[in-house]
Amino acid sequence: MSTLEIAKDLFFIERGYLSGNHFAYRAEEPVLIDTGYRSEFAETARRLDDLGVDLSKVGLIVNTHCHGDHIGGNKIIQELSGCDTALHKIGKHFIETKDSWATWWKYYGKEADFFTCTRTLEDGDTLQVGPHEFQVIHAPGHASDGIVLYNRKERILISSDVLWENNMAVLTMRIEGNGALFSVRESLEKLEALDVEVVYPGHGKPFTTFRGAIRMSKKRLDTYLQDRDQIGTDLLKKMMVFNLLMNGAVEEEGYFTYLMRMHWFRETVDLYFGGEYGAKYDEIVNYLVRRDILRRKDNKIFTTVKK
Numbered sequence: 272m273s274t275l276e277i278a279k280d281l282f283f284i285e286r287g288y289l290s291g292n293h294f295a296y297r298a299e300e301p302v303l304i305d306t307g308y309r310s311e312f313a314e315t316a317r318r319l320d321d322l323g324v325d326l327s328k329v330g331l332i333v334n335t336h337c338h339g340d341h342i343g344g345n346k347i348i349q350e351l352s353g354c355d356t357a358l359h360k361i362g363k364h365f366i367e368t369k370d371s372w373a374t375w376w377k378y379y380g381k382e383a384d385f386f387t388c389t390r391t392l393e394d395g396d397t398l399q400v401g402p403h404e405f406q407v408i409h410a411p412g413h414a415s416d417g418i419v420l421y422n423r424k425e426r427i428l429i430s431s432d433v434l435w436e437n438n439m440a441v442l443t444m445r446i447e448g449n450g451a452l453f454s455v456r457e458s459l460e461k462l463e464a465l466d467v468e469v470v471y472p473g474h475g476k477p478f479t480t481f482r483g484a485i486r487m488s489k490k491r492l493d494t495y496l497q498d499r500d501q502i503g504t505d506l507l508k509k510m511m512v513f514n515l516l517m518n519g520a521v522e523e524e525g526y527f528t529y530l531m532r533m534h535w536f537r538e539t540v541d542l543y544f545g546g547e548y549g550a551k552y553d554e555i556v557n558y559l560v561r562r563d564i565l566r567r568k569d570n571k572i573f574t575t576v577k578k
């Protein structure tokens with residue numbers, strides 16, 4: 272997966288769906304934007320090392336939100352460097368109060384470590400990354416502390432999980448609240464005012480179809496508003512894949528029992544499908560196998576999606 276220089280000494284590091292994409296500004300005191308998933312830290316460190324970024328000299332980590340796939344390297348890098356860490360004020364509050372629920376870590380069984388958040392970001396702030404100036408835009412819905420970073424001069428948008436090219440990040444109403452759909456819509460409408468040439472998303476490749484991607488996301492929201500079951504089905508599909516990325520190949524026989532112990536699986540089926548756990552499990556697994564997103568081999572089940 273690629274590493275791209277997107278502005279002078281500012282690099283985009285593409286990862287998969289277990290680790291979010293991240294960024295590094297190469298300098299005497301490097302600045303990082305997001306740090307991947309904890310279990311993938313060796314790869315994160317390798318990619319940064321390839322760029323000549325010395326982790327012991329990092330001055331600042333900025334996180335687009337505090338989900339586990341974006342903050343996984345924070346604690347380790349902070350221990351090495353003593354760097355500052357900046358989050359939107361809501362995320363800073365979650366970290367300071369050690370709220371493993373609002374961060375989604377506990378709900379989805381993600382691995383993550385608390386760290387020390389030393390700086391607060393707010394909507395409208397200017398974030399200076401070396402010579403590059405980014406506007407901080409609060410864009411909640413997927414995550415209540417979600418921000419995107421906009422560089423007007425380069426016409427670059429670091430969109431994190433607020434805007435993807437062909438898909439939408441998972442919506443967790445159980446944590447984000449029943450108004451989350453409307454928060455997502457408002458966040459997308461905020462972005463519409465920007466002049467963007469290239470979008471660097473939290474997952475997936477960079478893309479130039481900024482307006483098309485917003486249109487697609489809004490269309491998906493309309494579907495969700497008309498048929499709430501779609502929210503549940505999409506969540507189950509996405510989180511089952513994410514769960515298999517975390518766990519690797521698992522024995523299929525015990526997997527349903529395992530999922531029944533996870534908050535997200537049981538609650539989502541309760542919320543949207545009246546507790547039909549077994550039927551919903553079969554439907555989602557069969558759908559994902561048909562689409563070759565999951566595969567079966569030697570009584571095990573695994574995903575073909577890249578980490």
Ligand SMILES: [Fe+2]
Nearest residue numbers: 291340432473
């Ligand atoms: Fe993410």
